[in-house]
Amino acid sequence: MSYYFTILSPSDAPLFNIAFGTSKSGGDGIARFRFPDSAQYMNQFVIHSSLDIVEEAQWMNGNMYLKHIDTYPPAAAYISAFLTPSGTRFLLLHQPPQPPSTSSTGGSSLLSSSFSGASSSRASSSSVAANPTSPQTEEAVRQFMNEVYENYVKTIMSPFYRQGMEIRSPVFRTKVTAAGRKWL
Amino acid sequence: MVVYSFYIFDRHAECIYKRRWLPRPTSISGKASRPTSEIPSSSNGVPPVFGQSDRTTDDDAKLIFGTVFSLRNMVRKLGGEDDSFVSYNTSQYKLHYYETPTNIKFVMLTDVKSPSMRVALQQIYINLFVEYGVLDSYPR
Amino acid sequence: MSTTKASRIGEELWKTRVDKINAELVTLTYGTIVAQLCQDYDSDYNEVNKQLDKMGYNIGMRLIEDFLAKSNVGRCANFRETADMIAKVGFKIFLNISPTVTNWTSDNNQFSLIFEENPLADFVELPDDGRAQDELWFSNIFCGVLRGALEMVQMQIEAHFVSDVLRGDDTTEMRVSLVRYIEDEMPPEEE
Numbered sequence: 001m002s003y004y005f006t007i008l009s010p011s012d013a014p015l016f017n018i019a020f021g022t023s024k025s026g027g028d029g030i031a032r033f034r035f036p037d038s039a040q041y042m043n044q045f046v047i048h049s050s051l052d053i054v055e056e057a058q059w060m061n062g063n064m065y066l067k068h069i070d071t072y073p074p075a076a077a078y079i080s081a082f083l084t085p086s087g088t089r090f091l092l093l094h095q096p097p098q099p100p101s102t103s104s105t106g107g108s109s110l111l112s113s114s115f116s117g118a119s120s121s122r123a124s125s126s127s128v129a130a131n132p133t134s135p136q137t138e139e140a141v142r143q144f145m146n147e148v149y150e151n152y153v154k155t156i157m158s159p160f161y162r163q164g165m166e167i168r169s170p171v172f173r174t175k176v177t178a179a180g181r182k183w184l
Numbered sequence: 185m186v187v188y189s190f191y192i193f194d195r196h197a198e199c200i201y202k203r204r205w206l207p208r209p210t211s212i213s214g215k216a217s218r219p220t221s222e223i224p225s226s227s228n229g230v231p232p233v234f235g236q237s238d239r240t241t242d243d244d245a246k247l248i249f250g251t252v253f254s255l256r257n258m259v260r261k262l263g264g265e266d267d268s269f270v271s272y273n274t275s276q277y278k279l280h281y282y283e284t285p286t287n288i289k290f291v292m293l294t295d296v297k298s299p300s301m302r303v304a305l306q307q308i309y310i311n312l313f314v315e316y317g318v319l320d321s322y323p324r
Numbered sequence: 325m326s327t328t329k330a331s332r333i334g335e336e337l338w339k340t341r342v343d344k345i346n347a348e349l350v351t352l353t354y355g356t357i358v359a360q361l362c363q364d365y366d367s368d369y370n371e372v373n374k375q376l377d378k379m380g381y382n383i384g385m386r387l388i389e390d391f392l393a394k395s396n397v398g399r400c401a402n403f404r405e406t407a408d409m410i411a412k413v414g415f416k417i418f419l420n421i422s423p424t425v426t427n428w429t430s431d432n433n434q435f436s437l438i439f440e441e442n443p444l445a446d447f448v449e450l451p452d453d454g455r456a457q458d459e460l461w462f463s464n465i466f467c468g469v470l471r472g473a474l475e476m477v478q479m480q481i482e483a484h485f486v487s488d489v490l491r492g493d494d495t496t497e498m499r500v501s502l503v504r505y506i507e508d509e510m511p512p513e514e515e
Binding site: 154155157158159160161168169170171 | 351352354355356446447448449450451452456
């Protein structure tokens with residue numbers, strides 16, 4: 001599973017981006033997207049295209065964690081969203097690894113964790129990695145979002161951080177990486 | 185108990201507060217509101233009659249400061265650096281003295297029968313001076 | 325007075341005599357001040373350090389009275405005792421921290437305060453302009469506070485930070501040196 005995580009300001013300015021891969025079940029934490037390396041911007045396209053849905057979904061209930069809200073089938077990209085009370089958006093794109101031969105592109109067609117390891121490539125045997133819409137995955141993403149949120153709050157409390165500024169803190173990046181390693 | 189006057193001196197030896205409560209002329213004989221008679225070098229020779237003299241209150245403050253300053257230094261020489269005098273009596277009045285570690289000096293003159301005012305002076309420092317004089321707006 | 329006695333006084337005062345306020349309010353207020361200074365002085369961090377020290381000095385001159393009023397302690401017998409008093413009582417009652425006193429010189433005129441925690445610096449990350457890490461002493465106000473406070477009790481000192489975890493150092497350390505004891509001020513000469 002590969003992940004692309006973005007924080008967007010309420011006015012849609014990107015504040016933070018990071019790409020990483022799963023660390024569960026032997027994953028090496030390196031992102032391997034289905035897009036060629038030269039087309040990483042596709043991740044950003046996909047994420048931003050889900051913003052309309054986020055804006056609809058945010059009024060449906062009072063939760064900060066909106067769970068899986070959008071799918072982009074051509075790239076098997078799943079988007080989960082988290083909203084801070086001040087309207088900052090945390091968006092996580094997850095993309096299961098391309099099965100080497102089979103054509104089960106849609107993640108939903110995969111069975112749950114323990115059965116899915118058979119043919120797929122690295123890091124696919126854990127529940128989190130294998131099925132982007134399973135309850136386990138939702139839960140793991142929620143944990144991840146919460147941990148990032150906590151660190152995000154601490155980071156923007158820094159007196160030298162100005163609202164709406166890109167988050168360049170290396171500490172924050174480390175913390176997000178750690179949260180990714182821990183939960184995803 | 186009668187309080188005649190009260191002074192505060194800051195660490196620059198400046199009188200930053202003074203207040204006198206003049207005794208009624210009908211009070212005990214020849215009571216002065218100011219400590220005049222103990223200053224031996226007092227050359228003006230004005231007797232301490234009912235708080236009237238040709239000295240100004242400024243002069244009073246200076247005399248008081250000089251007195252406590254010298255007395256305190258002598259006391260330290262005799263009793264060691266940590267020693268300090270608490271009060272002294274004359275036949276006319278009693279002078280109470282309290283100095284903070286920051287060299288703020290509180291001086292109060294009362295009648296001779298007054299009990300020790302040290303605690304009162306300390307409370308004036310802690311509850312009034314610090315609160316209204318320092319944390320509020322320290323004169324500088 | 326021994327270190328442990330000072331610690332006990334500090335504990336006691338903290339529990340009984342001190343009004344508490346929200347720590348984040350302090351942290352954010354101070355952080356904002358520093359950030360504003362950095363902006364006002366166009367990131368001239370040496371100047372910012374200087375300003376913080378000056379602000380601290382003015383605070384220290386007043387704070388010492390509050391400290392004495394609250395603690396009711398007398399004069400310290402020597403500079404070692406002063407150091408304990410600062411660390412175990414002063415920092416304790418105003419910030420609820422007790423920096424470690426260490427690294428004395430043999431003449432007992434210089435020591436270090438090691439701050440294991442520093443409420444002023446919570447959440448803080450220095451600007452990544454490549455200079456702040458080397459030039460800005462974020463908590464420099466402390467130096468001024470000590471200078472101002474000790475000056476009022478007849479000690480002229482010099483204080484500066486030598487390391488700060490915000491800069492990536494292992495510790496936050498302030499060096500304090502006694503310059504001299506100040507003589508009593510005499511009243512101005514009579515005319």
